Amino acid sequence: MEFKETQLESILEINPTTSLKKGTITKKIAMEHLDGFVKKIQDYEITEFKSGSKFKNGDTLVARITPCLENGKIAYVDILDEDEIAFGSTEFFVIRAKQGKADSQFIYYLMRSPEVRDITIQSMTGTSGRQRAQKESILGYKLKVPDLDTQRRIGNVLSLFDKKIEVNKEMIKTLEQLSQTLFKHWFIDFEFPNEQGQPYKSSGGEMVESELGEIPKGWRINSLDKIANYQNGLAMQKYRPMESEKKSLPVLKIKELNQGFTDVNSDRCSINIKDSVKVLNGDVIFSWSGTLLVKLWTGGEAGLNQHLFKVTSCDFQKWFYYLWTKHYLTVFQARAAEKATTMGHIKRAHLEEAKAVIPKLIQLEVANKTFEPIIEQIIALGIENKKLQELRDTLLPKLLSGEIEIPDELEVK
Template sequence: MSFMRQCKLGDVLKFGNGKVRPSSEGAIPIYGGNGILGYGGAKNYDGETIVVGRVGAYCGASYYENRPIWVSDNALSAKAKNGYSAKYLYYLLRNTDLNQHAEGSSHPLVTQTLLNVVDAEVVSDPDEQKVIASVLTSLDDKIDLLYRQNKTLESMSETLFRQWFVEDAQEGWDERPLSGIANFLNGLACQKYPPANDLEKLPVLKIRELSSGISETADWATSHVKPGYIVEAGDVIFAWSASLMVKVWDGEKCVLNQHLFKVTSNQFPKWFYLRWCKHHLAEFIAVAASHATTMGHIKRGDLDTAMVLVPPPPVLETMSKQMQPLLDKQIAIARQRKTLEKLRDTLLPKLMSGEVRVAC
């Protein structure tokens, strides 16, 4: 395609090294190999700068900034050369799996020398580059806004919960174990439930997917499992082994794998058992860390010893009138965010390859 140009990354970007993080305190972001790792009082780059993780499992990950920053020695900088849009090139790098070019298996590493010779294909017209970047930036901005809205809603929910059950808890409220207010269904050993064909199958929800979402590398299982093991958006999932976390699932329909609990209750509202699971999470993480095993975990007995305050039904109903709308809105926003992320991830490679073009 004549409007596309074959080149090397070094033809369009000037890479630079980071430096040891400054000791001074301040508000300037300090970038490491996996994003912002802190803040300091000095800068070594300003203006439009792309940061590329240099070392570790996330080497090759790219970040864009247009303000003073410090790039540490675990990252590289990249500046757009004349005639190229920095934001467009940032999306070009996001669409390029730089991690696959890393050297070393136990300690992956990307270098300036390596990145300079990576093959690339870029849109020749600077104006079209800017329009492409604008389309993708608009989606990213909306996704970020939704993320921040959900963080605010989460903070509001946490504040109300602490006020009711920690600061102003009433004497005489019923005390029960966490295991007494909800059902904790452990997932399946999904390797024992392989799909029989490509039509009757679902992706497997493991700890990795709970953290990062379903990807092309996800395992698959048959869809013919008991309904309880099917996970839908809005379900509460508790990872009880390795990386302990409690999340409201916001992804696609999938099958629950072992090491994850699906948390439900026929007696109490979702917000109630979700917040109590989150309330005890730090305690559970400490318990898991104390186990002398290669993979920390909690046991069902830990759910029995984690205590919950249960207010009288009229009080709980009043609380639900405030809490349930917050949770419902969080779930709705999460779904909207997932939709936009899917749209962005679909458009990104098509815009970068020229398969889809935008009018200038």
Template sequence: MTDKKTGIRFGNIATFRNGLNYNKESKGKGCLFIGVSNFHAGLEPKYDELSEINPTGIASEEDYLQKGDILFVRSNGNKRLVGRSLFVGKNIEALYSGFCIRARVTSNKFSAKFCAYFTKTKRFRSLITPAGSTNINNLNQGTLGNVILPQFSLKEQQKIVDTLYLFDAKINLNNRINAELESMAKTIYDYWFVQFDFPDENGRPYKSSGGKMVYNEVLKREIPEGWGDDSLWNIADYFNGLAMQKHRPAGKDFLRVIKIKEMTEGYSSKTEKASPSINPKAIVENGDVLFSWSATLEVQIWSKGKGALNQHIFKVTSEKYPRSYYYFELKNYLRHFKMLADKRKTTMGHITQDHLKQSRVVIPPITLIERLDEKLKPIFSQHMLLEQENRQLIELRDWLLPMLMNGQVTVK
């Protein structure tokens, strides 16, 4: 167990370097780039989601990341992001934003990954937060350098890292499986209802086998004979969440509030609370389809436990169509909205009822929709099970983390 009275300054075992600022001329290919938008609650970046820039004439050799580096958000309009960290766990040719600070461990008595895990604790957060404040406006190298790290032997550090990484490895594996399941479900859906190669009465792909297609004047394309069209607004019901600051819990019982942050990262210790006596339509259960329509556009099947839906998010339901149908139709059309916004070089601020009413989609026969839904249900069920397993793993890991770091729990 570590002596709680001792510790060592981060600045004594690491060097720090701010990132570079890049302009429009830097856009292009050549080098991976980690910006503030890449910082999430996990340990490492999502490497396959990193963008690229052209580093020519801007970056020096010292600016590139190395395996074992730790990145921190030093400045952002969202104060909750300031101080968040990412660990570079593999060799990549990458640069990082000027709104970030890089820490590089130079001592052979400290594991860089151990230090990275410590930066995920509430203790670290308290050490970089100014006294009397709950938020960090800006993080600088001096503040990071003064952080006191717990002192364990290198062997003890490795045991702690190995224990925590067992959780992260399983979480990452589940995430990869779920990404494949999501991709598989969408591929099947698109094959049936976008490419129109659903099985015909002889089990052959309809369009590829010469199934009759007719031109639809509204959709401006050919669709299978007998199919129709309608709006996104008409295929489902959209319940907008409530302003939960008006519905605080009066007693001990409460529901956790689902905002856009919870949609992307799940619940946290900073998640707000609401009364359980709200409109039942605003209560979200696992399996509900959520659609954030303001600022951040996203559609997902909720899997993080019962909660209270905040404003700017729709809970999407339908009495006529199964979930898989309106979920994928929304997902497909949301991509269309984002592409339009990108072409116009603007940000789609929000989606209104008018947008949904003007968005036309193809309507297959209900029997075919229900037939496909039955095929997709096992995929969605497995996806949900893995999401719930990850939630339990994250809770257990986060419960163990501070106790391992303060020596309250030891690894044999």
């Protein structure tokens, strides 16, 4: 395995000439279709090409504008049909491996490596808030690069991690859908299994009137804020780490909740904040202002920022208050949308208005056996993804620099 000092312009192109006729209907990938530090393009739209960056499968898209570049918006193009050309934001650098000189997967990981990211960020010029990276700084940069065969092996090894992460994400998505389908079956349609294992309501189960309409006899109603505690976070800018503190915590804000993990750009807070605003794996987090989200956090220990609730309960299992809070999310989003002149948010009064239907103890125990394993599996997969991301990011600079060699056989299970 040989590494030679190489100027990047000898192995890659930036914004190469790509032919796409105006008026062509094709895929458009906007900046919002990329997630920070995520290889896979999350979405696209079909529309008419008028202008923009043009790319094909095997290209790497790098956001060149602040703060998208700093936030890690770098993606690998592999969602197009054969020979299809797509287009996107003019704020993308389109990076293409030179044929016979570089491997496209290797180039993607090279562009997201700390060394190349740093020189790209440092090249930014322009007015505050509208700074853009300069391609000349990237093309002129020199670093040691391995031979083409080694590049392919490095790209393949690192891709194993990203593929496994995507498989886990799909499993999480399926389990989330399953949990919500079962929740509706049990707590909205009241078709939970009766003593004979038959659907309760459609099998003639006794129903009684309530403020929510008919509910099963023996069940009761209470508000969300009575079945769970909604602990608001702190204005963490007031709780910065002290110089004497050897350790600190990343701050969990809406950005981190949305992407599922903290990163190098996340703010830090003191490790001495009270336990009620420390977030651990498996905690239910509800963003109640701006972008309303309800998620199971698996991104490791963090400090809870304001505008986020940590949801807990001494009386009910996690699945119960998680799925009830998620059930009302569309209602809360509608309430927040009514705040037309301010950042949309909900109030505690909305938690009081949102009513949950609570089963009898024996039925709740049966429900626990149904729902708890699903939620625990979602959490386990999320934690596994966090570990895979950390291992990938540890290996990436070491493999690219030749500090460690690639094992003859490596499998990510």
